[in-house]
Amino acid sequence: MKSWDFCRSITSVQILVALGLDHGAALEQLLLNTPLDQNSLNNPETVVEASAEMTVIRNLLRELPHLPHLGLRAGERYPLSAYGIWGFALASSPTARKAVELSQTYQELTFVFSGFTVEEQGDHAILVFDNADVPVDVRLFSIEREIHAAMIIIREMIGANMGEEWVRFQHPRPANAGLYEQCFRGKVEFSADRNELLFPRSALDKPRAVGNLATASLLDKQCSELIAKRSARRGLSGKVRDILLRQRPMSMDMEIVADVLCMTSRTLRRKLDAEKTSFRQLADEIRLGLAEEMLAGTRLSVEQIAERLNYADASSFSQAFKRMSGQTPGMLRKQGRRLDS
Structure with missing residues (x-):
């Protein structure tokens, strides 16, 4: 079983379809070869197989070949509020460290295909994204989306303490890299050994004004229960x-x-x-x-x-x-x- 092969809510597909529609793609083409339709898109109860979301991504890439870096464009549409219980758990965390720990523990409540781990080295906390088992045709989209979405969430969590992020991608520098520079305010590197998002380690343990330990603990428990329910039987x-x-x-x-x-x-x-x-x-x-x-x-x-x-x-x-x-x-x-x- 692939690391990304878990069920997810309909929210991510809604985001991808909205991106396609905004740029002129047709709904029936975006949902081609999936079990989804307009009714399932409108139904918050819909649970989506990872393979169905991946098919929507392939459809999006096919329908909008003239639009570069669709993954980056998609990633900006994934704020914390898009993730339901997982997002609330992170938002209630008393520190960014606790939020990062929760985010890693409950990745199956996200929409990622490139799973991530957390490291601390020197002055940096590092999210390391592994897209080795993501199919080649959607690999670039996946890593662009995942790192951009993670940056948005971390900025939402840390705020002014974030400073400038440092991003590293394994793929070579594209000919039209301007959008990367627009999306990431700090250093962006290509042809790196790993896919990484680095931010100040010192920000991890600063108390968050909106954090609440009791609420975070309760939502931590609910995340665990929700994963158990979603686990493929x-x-x-x-x-x-x-x-x-x-x-x-x-x-x-x-x-x-x-x-x-x-x-x-x-x-x-x-x-x-x-x-x-x-x-x-x-x-x-x-x-x-x-x-x-x-x-x-x-x-x-x-x-x-x-x-x-x-x-x-x-x-x-x-x-x-x-x-x-x-x-x-x-x-x-x-x-x-x-x-x-």
């Missing part, structure tokens, strides 16, 4: 999850799922038990994950979220959410508002 469990995520309306009806799988509900129950899970557990995982993402990343009301997740009313949704997460929808949303303020 094998066998029948994975098929059940796929069917539930595609259901419209989201009924979470075991009989319907069993019928799609051409088996009785009793057989489905027995086979899920053999995989050490249950239909209720799978349904709860999906609903909780989608609820957290909609509460953190959208302006939908609790009533609207309850309706989308097929609860009888907002009260039923709130009770179920508290049972599954230990807090109310309002508590989670208030945390997000404090971080935004």
Whole structure:
């Protein structure tokens, strides 16, 4: 399995499609050879396979061959607010060091293809990006996007303490490198040994005015839980999850799922038990994950979220959410508002 082969929310594909549309590409061409359509783009519940996002990138490159450095242009569209729970966790961190640690631990809640590690050398903290297992045809786009997006996030986290960044790319200096100089205010090197983003090490441990240790710890836990829910399940469990995520309306009806799988509900129950899970557990995982993402990343009301997740009313949704997460929808949303303020 490739390091980048994990599911992600629809947000990144929305960003890529918007970039293409802004430059005259057609929606049907941008979504060509993917299972996505306008409805899935508009649905915050949509979960995207990494391969589908990569296909959108290939489509973008094919449709806009005249536009250089599409990765850089895409990267500027990924602020912290695009990342849901992961973004809130970083934004609530009491120091940049804690944020960097969280960012590395929970990379599977991002949209990266070029994974990164963190080092400290002399006066610099260094994010090292490895794109060795990224397919060659999207490798340049990937590293441009990932490093530019990381720079924007770090500047958002550190602010005035950031100074000028120092960026190193493994690929040779392109003929039209002017956009690099516009995107990065500090030194930009090419043909380097590694892909790196360097910034002042001294900025790591300076307290952040908007940081909150208690909130950061809670969101750290939620990030861990969300990754566990998103982790690709094998066998029948994975098929059940796929069917539930595609259901419209989201009924979470075991009989319907069993019928799609051409088996009785009793057989489905027995086979899920053999995989050490249950239909209720799978349904709860999906609903909780989608609820957290909609509460953190959208302006939908609790009533609207309850309706989308097929609860009888907002009260039923709130009770179920508290049972599954230990807090109310309002508590989670208030945390997000404090971080935004």
